[in-house]
Amino acid sequence: MTLRSYLWIIRTGVIAMLAAWILVIKQVDPEKTGAIGQAIFFVATFLLLAGVFVLFFTWLRRSIGGDEKTALAYIGMSFRQGVLMSVLVVALLFLQQNRLLTWWDGALAVAGIFLVELYFLTRR
Known part of the structure; x- marks a missing residue:
């Protein structure tokens, strides 16, 4: 998988999670739904932020490293740090x-x- 296709998958996921997060903010009342509504909020927030942070750390490595191969080599590290x-x-x-x-x-x-x-x- 190339870096470009990986980033498009992440971007699409971030856009979908942003829509889900906004839907949760607007539609879910935490007092009525209780723990389930709060859990949905935290899961949506986690997934949205994970995608945003992964994109940010990948962009940062690409900016510092200067080429696509460097960013692709460290994509696992960017994913871990984003999570x-x-x-x-x-x-x-x-x-x-x-x-x-x-x-x-x-x-x-x-x-x-x-x-x-x-x-x-x-650990290596």
Whole structure:
């Protein structure tokens, strides 16, 4: 699969998830639907942000590396980092929703994601 086709698949997914996220924001009442409505919101947010972050990290590697081969070589890393960043944002949103988010909780979440990324970078 070429980088161009991979990016088009991700872009299409991001557009679809943006539409789904807007639909959830406009149509789902979290007080009436309870935990299911909140779970749908968090899943839609996670998938949307994961796609956006993957596209961003791929663009960043392509800009820094200068060619398509460099970006294609690191596409797995971009995907992993996009998913980790999305996990971080959704975890912080969940903590904020439950009124549990403080600065040290946010710092611990960032440190945890950082340690997971360091594990993946050094396990080779």
